Structures are given as C-alpha cells and as structure tokens.
Amino acid sequence: MEKMVTRRQFIITGATGLAAIYGISACTKSDSSLSTSENVKAAVIDPPTGEVFKDPPEMPNLSANAGVVEIALEAKTAKVKIKGVNADLMTYNGYFPQQTIRVRRGDNLIVNFKNSLPLTTEKNILGYTKNITNIHTHGWHVSPSGKSDNVFRHINPGEEFLYEYDTSKQEAGTLNFLHSHGHGLITEQMWGGIAGCALVVADEVDGLSGFETHIMSLNDMSLVGTNPAPHTHEDYMNGKEGDIVMVNGQINPLLPIRPGQVQRWRVVNASTARYYKLSLEKHTMYLIGTDGGLLDKPYPLSDILLTPGERVDLLIKADQGSGNYRFLSMPYDRGGNVPQTITIMTASYSENSVKDEIPASVNPNAKKLNMDTASLRKAQIVLSMGVNKGLINNKSFGDDPFVHTSKVGTFELWEIQNFSGMDHPFHQHVNPAQIISMKGGEKGYASLYSSIPAWKDTINVPKGGSVTMLVPVRDFSGKTVFHCHIIEHGDLGMMAVWDIVK
Numbered sequence: 364m365e366k367m368v369t370r371r372q373f374i375i376t377g378a379t380g381l382a383a384i385y386g387i388s389a390c391t392k393s394d395s396s397l398s399t400s401e402n403v404k405a406a407v408i409d410p411p412t413g414e415v416f417k418d419p420p421e422m423p424n425l426s427a428n429a430g431v432v433e434i435a436l437e438a439k440t441a442k443v444k445i446k447g448v449n450a451d452l453m454t455y456n457g458y459f460p461q462q463t464i465r466v467r468r469g470d471n472l473i474v475n476f477k478n479s480l481p482l483t484t485e486k487n488i489l490g491y492t493k494n495i496t497n498i499h500t501h502g503w504h505v506s507p508s509g510k511s512d513n514v515f516r517h518i519n520p521g522e523e524f525l526y527e528y529d530t531s532k533q534e535a536g537t538l539n540f541l542h543s544h545g546h547g548l549i550t551e552q553m554w555g556g557i558a559g560c561a562l563v564v565a566d567e568v569d570g571l572s573g574f575e576t577h578i579m580s581l582n583d584m585s586l587v588g589t590n591p592a593p594h595t596h597e598d599y600m601n602g603k604e605g606d607i608v609m610v611n612g613q614i615n616p617l618l619p620i621r622p623g624q625v626q627r628w629r630v631v632n633a634s635t636a637r638y639y640k641l642s643l644e645k646h647t648m649y650l651i652g653t654d655g656g657l658l659d660k661p662y663p664l665s666d667i668l669l670t671p672g673e674r675v676d677l678l679i680k681a682d683q684g685s686g687n688y689r690f691l692s693m694p695y696d697r698g699g700n701v702p703q704t705i706t707i708m709t710a711s712y713s714e715n716s717v718k719d720e721i722p723a724s725v726n727p728n729a730k731k732l733n734m735d736t737a738s739l740r741k742a743q744i745v746l747s748m749g750v751n752k753g754l755i756n757n758k759s760f761g762d763d764p765f766v767h768t769s770k771v772g773t774f775e776l777w778e779i780q781n782f783s784g785m786d787h788p789f790h791q792h793v794n795p796a797q798i799i800s801m802k803g804g805e806k807g808y809a810s811l812y813s814s815i816p817a818w819k820d821t822i823n824v825p826k827g828g829s830v831t832m833l834v835p836v837r838d839f840s841g842k843t844v845f846h847c848h849i850i851e852h853g854d855l856g857m858m859a860v861w862d863i864v865k
C-alpha cells in the first residue's frame with residue numbers, strides 16, 4: 364500500500380539516541396543535550412567569507428591524438444581538508460572537488476578507470492556490499508551499452524575497466540557531470556566525496572567566449588570525526604542534508620568580479636539530496652543554458668531552483684555599487700528537509716570597471732519542439748515512497764524493477780506523477796526531454812521550464828504534483844534507467860529500467 368510521508372515521520376531519533384528535529388522552518392536549541400551540528404539544523408548557514416574562489420582543477424589529457432581525450436580515473440580514499448578537518452573521503456584521483464574533463468563534440472573520451480577503494484565484505488545499511496562502483500556520464504546522450512554509459516556494469520575493488528564514449532551525438536555547450544552509479548551504493552559514495560566531476564562539452568557559439576567563466580559544483584556533507592556522517596534509515600527516507608555546504612569544496616569563498624563585468628557561472632548541484640534556490644543579492648541572474656545545452660537567449664531571473672542533478676548556465680552582470688554580494692540558497696520546503704538560507708559564496712567587486720553587456724541572443728538553434736502530442740505513445744510513471752523503499756509504479760528497483768520499453772526513433776509523452784509528501788527530482792539517462800507542463804510546486808520553476816527551449820535530463824516533480832514531458836528516443840538502443848536524483852531515494856529503489864529497443 365502507498366504510504367505517504369508525513370511531517371511526523373521527520374521527527375526521528377538518531378543512532379545515538381538524541382532527538383533530531385526536522386521539518387520545521389526554524390529549529391532552536393531547545394535541549395542542551397543536542398550539541399552536535401548533526402542533531403540541530405540551523406535555519407541560517409552564514410559562514411564568514413573564506414579564501415578566494417577556485418575553479419576545479421583540470422584533468423590532464425593523456426592522448427596526443429586529435430579527436431581523442433584520454434584520462435586516468437581512479438576511485439580511491441584520500442585525505443581532503445574539509446572545514447579545517449583532514450577528512451577521509453572517497454575521491455576520484457584524490458581530488459575534492461573533482462577534476463574537470465573537457466571534450467569537444469565528436470571527441471572519443473577514453474577513461475582508464477580503476478577501482479582502488481578498499482576490498483571488503485562489509486555491507487551497508489541497505490544490504491549492499493560496499494565499495495563496488497562504476498561511472499555514469501550524467502546527461503550525456505551516448506550509448507548506454509558495452510563500454511559506454513553502462514550503469515549495469517559493476518567494477519569491484521581492485522578491478523580496472525576501459526570506458527569509451529563517442530560524443531558525436533552529444534549537444535555542445537553543455538555542463539554535465541560524472542559520478543558513481545552502483546545501485547544501493549551511490550549515496551554513500553557521492554556523499555563521501557565521489558561527486559561533481561564536471562564534464563564540459565565545448566561551446567559551438569561565438570557570443571560567450573569573451574566572458575570570464577567559472578564552474579561551480581555544489582556539495583554538502585556532515586562529518587563525524589574525520590568521516591562523512593553515516594546514513595540512517597531515516598536519512599535514506601528524508602534525503603540527508605549536510606551542515607557543511609561547499610562550492611568546489613570551499614566554504615563561502617570570495618569571487619572577485621569587476622564593476623560592469625559579465626561573468627558566466629556554470630553550476631551543477633552535485634549534492635545527494637539538498638535543493639538549492641539560487642539567488643545573488645541585488646542582482647538579476649540571466650539563464651543561458653540548462654542540463655541539455657544553451658538556450659536561444661538569456662532569461663532574467665531573481666532566483667532559480669536547482670535540484671540534485673540539475674545544472675544551470677548563468678550570466679551575472681556586476682551592475683550594483685561596489686561591495687560584497689552573497690550568492691545564496693534561499694529556503695525551499697521540498698518535504699523532509701529543513702528550509703534554510705545558506706551563503707554559498709560571496710561576489711566581491713574589485714579592480715577597475717569594464718563595460719560588458721548581456722548578449723541579446725545565445726544559441727539560435729535552440730527551439731521548443733512543436734508537435735501534436737495527441738498521437739504519441741504515453742507513459743505513466745508514478746513516484747512514491749514505501750517503508751524504507753522508494754517505488755516507481757509500485758515497484759522497487761532492488762526487488763523487481765519496473766521496466767519501460769521504448770523504440771529508437773520515436774517520441775513519447777511521459778507523465779510523471781508524485782504520490783508522496785516530498786518533491787522528487789526525476790532523472791532519465793541517455794535522452795534529454797522537453798517539459799510540456801508541470802502541476803504543483805513553484806510557479807516560477809514550472810512556467811520557466813514549460814516555456815523555454817530547454818533540454819532537461821533532471822526535473823523536479825513537486826509533492827502531490829506532476830510533470831509532463833516530451834521524450835525523443837534517439838540514436839541508441841540498450842538498457843538504461845530513470846530514477847529519483849535524491850540519491851538516497853534511488854538507492855532505496857525509486858529507479859526503473861528503461862529498455863530501449865531497435
């Protein structure tokens with residue numbers, strides 16, 4: 364039977380026996396025994412400004428051949444400084460934030476992957492043997508089979524695997540990201556640090572090349588000693604949010620911007636469960652790209668919701684008086700969380716002024732699909748929560764997955780319904796879609812994504828609401844998946860098989 368998640372369920376007891384209070388907008392320390400940040404969630408996280416903002420490091424290309432990008436990627440534990448603590452994280456190549464991988468459309472990306480996570484027979488709280496992993500090129504329109512974006516292949520500790528991706532069908536001007544995707548294990552690996560490795564496909568438009576550009580991977584974490592705080596069953600149900608909120612591993616860094624300058628900020632939400640409602644104090648943000656590529660023109664916004672797995676490509680113009688302006692995440696009640704105001708970063712006006720302008724157009728090829736959807740094949744996809752289970756059409760992936768079969772070369776109309784008391788960010792692999800309509804949730808988010816020519820691989824499905832989207836099933840056959848990108852819910856089974864046949 365369907366079980367709705369109620370606020371009552373968010374009042375939980377932690378493993379230590381201390382009460383943890385969730386689900387109300389402003390928590391106070393009413394009990395002096397609630398001493399650790401794990402147990403009390405503040406309504407405001409406003410750390411002092413930190414070091415100067417750093418972009419993620421770049422991944423070296425090992426190939427000298429034109430049209431080939433070859434990298435070495437090793438999943439391994441490493442010491443990483445998090446908020447002054449030498450934390451024991453899971454990483455790619457020892458980096459947190461991860462290194463950025465850059466390709467041009469048409470390049471072959473070759474990944475020499477090695478799983479150097481410790482070999483163990485220990486199982487996690489969901490019953491999955493730890494440290495088995497693999498990689499997923501989130502958002503890439505590439506084959507889901509063989510050595511490509513194949514999430515059904517698992518790489519055991521000590522094993523190596525050669526992944527190879529033909530990017531000739533992947534849209535240019537995109538920011539995607541690479542993360543692990545071994546079912547039942549994704550949460551602890553992404554939460555533990557294997558998250559947010561940016562995959563950048565170069566632009567094929569001219570108008571943006573002059574702007575100072577930054578990549579921003581948003582992650583959150585809580586530490587117990589030097590380790591990422593372990594997940595309880597309640598954390599899996601609610602989606603765990605950390606009290607350390609970072610951009611590129613930094614806490615509230617200072618990003619210099621010149622008066623009058625336009626900067627391009629390419630932002631990925633690489634958190635497991637935290638929603639960000641992004642806003643820059645006293646500034647308009649101009650949306651120029653989304654998950655699947657660049658838009659036709661800039662869309663001015665005062666704020667934008669960014670759910671786990673989503674990306675936004677923003678232009679920011681420094682058109683205010685000199686000073687510091689906070690890049691904030693505003694409170695958002697997704698259900699199961701504590702709405703918080705968080706300072707992610709601080710833009711700091713400095714140096715001489717320049718006279719940049721927001722361009723009038725970006726990508727003239729970006730178009731909203733104009734089709735008669737009445738004759739299309741329809742799919743109904745229902746997201747819900749059971750007891751320690753996530754469900755799609757009442758089936759849990761780890762038990763007996765729901766299977767949706769599609770045919771290459773067709774278009775389908777998917778209605779994704781949310782029969783639960785929490786929002787769920789829905790993510791489908793391989794084929795991005797266009798949003799036709801949304802019911803429930805934020806009006807601004809719904810009207811934006813149902814009107815602009817955006818390609819989406821991740822879209823928020825509001826609690827009690829629905830999303831209708833047009834899905835072109837293009838180019839590639841093979842088995843892949845769609846799932847909730849609150850990673851905890853995916854691991855609980857809110858994931859289904861998408862079997863694409865010729």
Ligand SMILES: [Cu+2]
Pocket residue numbers: 786787788847848849852853857
């Ligand atoms: Cu979910």
